[in-house]
Amino acid sequence: VRDLAIFHQPVYLFVKVKRYRCWNCSQVFSASLESIPPNQHYTNRFCEYLYELCEGSTIQEVSRKHRIPYKHWNAFITPSHRKKQKSVKQR
Numbered sequence: 001v002r003d004l005a006i007f008h009q010p011v012y013l014f015v016k017v018k019r020y021r022c023w024n025c026s027q028v029f030s031a032s033l034e035s036i037p038p039n040q041h042y043t044n045r046f047c048e049y050l051y052e053l054c055e056g057s058t059i060q061e062v063s064r065k066h067r068i069p070y071k072h073w074n075a076f077i078t079p080s081h082r083k084k085q086k087s088v089k090q091r
Contacts, residue, residue: 001036003043010067013043 003011018031035043053062063070 001041001043003046004049 001013001015003013005011015033015036017033019028020030021028032038035045037044050062050066050068059070059073062068063073
């Protein structure tokens, strides 16, 4: 899971997610983490950081700087954009 850089070095977190099995239906599920959305390889704060960078430059510039493929940008922009829109509307 990618997180904010430290001293301009990318940081990757290795997260062990606990998995549980339901005794009744035998379905397997995992614990959710507040800072990492399900099935995502980036923390929420990293997504918010990228979103804020895009306010002053283009997605292509930020993508190149942080070495993120363009096809992954939907995962960053959509959740962060929704959060920002909600916070603006609440004010």
